[in-house]
Amino acid sequence: MSKAIFLLLYIFLLHPLMPSSAVNIFDLQFKSIDNILINMSDYQNKHLVVVEFDASNPDRDVLLSLDSLYKTDTENIKIIAVPCLDFGYPANIENMRKLLLDTLNLSFSITDTGFAKKKPTSNQHILMKWITTQSENGHVDNDITEAGQLFIISKKGLLYASLSRQNIFEKDLIQFLINNEPAE
Structure with missing residues (x-):
């Protein structure tokens, strides 16, 4: 498992970092599920x-696991x-909307x-376009192959990790990737 993680990070780090033509993720704006x-x-x-999920069948376990991770450090992790x-x-x-906000009572942001x-x-979606397109994120092209993929972006706006659905439940893996973001 750790070899796969390091290979993933190595592949991401081989690509050039943020050319000037890239879109700065911190310039993006879009609506939330509550139209905010x-x-x-x-x-x-x-x-x-950032996690994408099937709107017709949200994976409650994944979303609750991410909510638990979010609640561990709301100041540094979004x-x-x-x-x-x-x-x-x-x-x-x-x-x-009722399931996510009322039943699950998720505390992190949910887009439209x-x-x-x-x-x-x-x-x-504008955020998914940034994540999946090298000319937008300035780093790598990604394909969405299944519902439940997760992406990690550094404090400076560099997309540096992508996890498939089966790795999302590993909160320790996500925390490891967050704690070891690449120097920019």
Whole structure:
């Protein structure tokens, strides 16, 4: 497992860092699930974890695990969840909102719904576009292959880790990656 982590980090570090044409993540703005404007500038100098999930079938265990991680250090770790429409059945947005905010009572930010995957015919969520496109993030192209992928962004705005769904439950792994972000 640790070899895979270091290989992942090594691959990310081989790419050039943030060319001047890249979009600064802290300049992005988008709506929350409650229609409140999320300014990424509020997340500057914080370890940022972004998770995308199936809006029609949110994985409660993953979201509760991330909420637990978030609550351990709300001053330094920020989490943003993106409910995505490219998986499963059409989402009932109001039921999803009630589940996430009222039933699960999640304390981290949740964006409005959008598409995660890069498709010429869809309007990809602005945050997912930044994560998946090298010309946006200035570092690497990513493909969304399944619901539940997680991305870690440094305090300075560098995307440096991507985890598949099966690794998300490993809070120790996520904490290790956050504590060992690459020098920029």
